Amino acid sequence: MAKAATADDVAADAPKKSKKMLFIILAVVLLVVVGGAAAMFMMAGSHAEEGEDEHADEMSEEDPDAKALAAKKAKLKKKKEAEAKGLPPVFVELDPFTVNLAPETQVDQYLQVKASVKVEEQPAADNLKVYMPEIRHHVLMLLSGKKASELGTTEGREALAGEIRNSINAIVGEVPTNKKGEPEEPVGPVEAVLFTSFIVQ
Structure with missing residues (x-):
């Protein structure tokens, strides 16, 4: 019990x-x-x-300076987001350029260039294609104003790549101004211009 x-x-x-x-x-x-x-x-x-x-x-x-800084921050943020997602960079190949260079001697000299443009993401690449006629016009004008002596060094070619990048970003991006109203470096989707062929003759 x-x-x-x-x-x-x-x-x-x-x-x-x-x-x-x-x-x-x-x-x-x-x-x-x-x-x-x-x-x-x-x-x-x-x-x-x-x-x-x-x-x-x-x-x-x-403040125009703050506007430029905000644009750069937005671009950096986009880049970090793309990297976080594991998205590869996108490249847009430009059609070859052949131009007569600005005369330095009595002998005509010309430049033949092939280049690719590195952008943040595919929509930016698609947008570049929309503006391609305007982009080609500005790049041709830029190239034809150069002298062979300016393009004979690595520094000269790097400077040219930066000028082309800024020229394209001015078309598809925006050009901030400083407090004096002077234009500063354009902010846009183009990160770099890469030459795949560069011949001066």
Whole structure:
């Protein structure tokens, strides 16, 4: 026959049960507090980014330097997002250019160039193709104004690549101005111009 529980047994079980319940309640409260703190931290971070963007927009309306800085930040942000997604860079091959160079001697000299343009993403590459007639016109004008002596060194060719990049970005991007109203380096999707063939004769 089962032994009836005494008052002492009941009294001994009560603290054990109350301790277990206390631990469960404490664990639940701790989880709620940690989860709430994490949610607030994430929300505060997103609000801070929004605040920065809004502040940059307000500043860009008043200050041309701030506008240029905001454009560069946006470009850098896009680049980081593309890298985070693991997206490879996109290259657009330009049709070859053949131009007469600016005269330096009595002998005519010409330049034949093949180049590819590196852009951030595919939509930017598609946009370049839309503007290609205008891009080719500006690049041809730029090339035909050069002298053979300017293009005879690595530095000269690198400088030319930078000028072509800026020329294209001025067409498909934007040209910020400084406080004096003078144009600065254009900001756009073109990251680099890469020569695949470069012949001066």
